[in-house]
Amino acid sequence: MKNTYVVSDIHGRGDLLKEMVDECMDLKEDRFILLGDYIDGDEDSNSYQTLCYIYDLSKKYPNHVIVLKGNHEEWLAHFVFQYPRILNTYVTPEISTIQDFMTPYDFIDMTNEAKRKSKNYVEFTDVIKEMKRDYLLTHHKELIEWLHQLPLYYETENEVFVHAGIDFVSEYEELWKEISNENDFLMDFSATIHEAFPKIVISGHISTGQVKHDPSFHDIYRYKNRIFIDSTVLVTKRLNLLKIKDNQYYEVKKNNDHTWSEKLVIDFAKK
Structure with a gap:
């Protein structure tokens, strides 16, 4: 691969994602x-x-695009398929997210039908949830099944890529995959990983400002052997893009003149 690019926590901003892909990458040669x-x-x-x-x-x-699962994808898959819970914390997918999968007319018809079938608000809530599940399974089953089966991590010679974090025990670092579970991969507070872990761990999930204890900070942040890239897109209206080339890690940012520039985050040889 020529370069590796990494992004996280897109939260529906496919427009920002597409801009990065179109202007910064060549997916015939690069890994994403x-x-x-x-x-x-x-x-x-x-x-x-x-x-x-x-x-x-x-x-x-x-062979060039690797898509990992986040906790929000797990919550949506669980909402649709109703399998036993695997995460300690669950949140029902946002109404606006479900609406994005259907036309406004379908949503209005669904709401009116749920009202006709319900005697009170409690019944309405149960009925419309089931109707939403049926709609997603009927119209978008292939997409939801793909989302449900996404991997939880990706490993290279030098890095572990994951949504939230991993677990490991000192002196048994090579067993991290056996020790970690879905709550580590999808929900962990990532800064808890100790610098003794032998690889660079790259994750999202927690805003970089929260990791740095600076709410005004939203750029890529390095903490020991960790790189955090969640930009808090709902606040900043932008995504952080990490570039890896020749064992060096760069933050790629769009300038005011619409060009893109790179800033070195970490040199693996000097970590």
């Missing part, structure tokens, strides 16, 4: 790793279109 949380955004987001774009990229460049 996405670390999860593609859905559940704000008024500027579209979760369905974002998922479709990522799914299409993964099919077009199957």
Whole structure:
């Protein structure tokens, strides 16, 4: 691979993601790793279109695009398929996320039908949840099944890529995959990883400002052998892009004149 690019926590901003891909990458030569949380955004987001774009990229460049699962994807898959819970914390997918998967007319018809079938608000809540599940399974089963089966991590010679974090025991670092579980991969507070872990661990999930204890900070942040890239897109309206080339790690940013520049984050040989 020529370069490796990494992004996380897109939260429905497929427009920002597509801009990065079009202007910064050549996916015929570069590798692109996405670390999860593609859905559940704000008024500027579209979760369905974002998922479709990522799914299409993964099919077009199957050897170059690696898509990992985030906790928001796990919550949506659980909502649809109703399998036993694997995470300690669960949140119902946002109403706007479900609406992104259907036309406004379908949503209005669904709401009216749920009202007709319900005697009170409690019944309405149960009925419309089941109708939403049926709709997603009927119209988007392939996409939701793909999302449900996304891997939880990706490992290279020098790095571990994951949505949230991993667990390990000192002196048994090579057993991290056996020790870690879904709550580590998808929900861990990433800064708890100790510098003794032998690889660079690259993750999203927690905003870089939270890791740095500076709410005004949203750039890529290095902490010991960790690189955090969650830009808090719903606040900043931008995504952080990490570039890896020749064992060096760069933050790629768009300038005011619409050009892109790079800043060295860490040299692996000097970590």
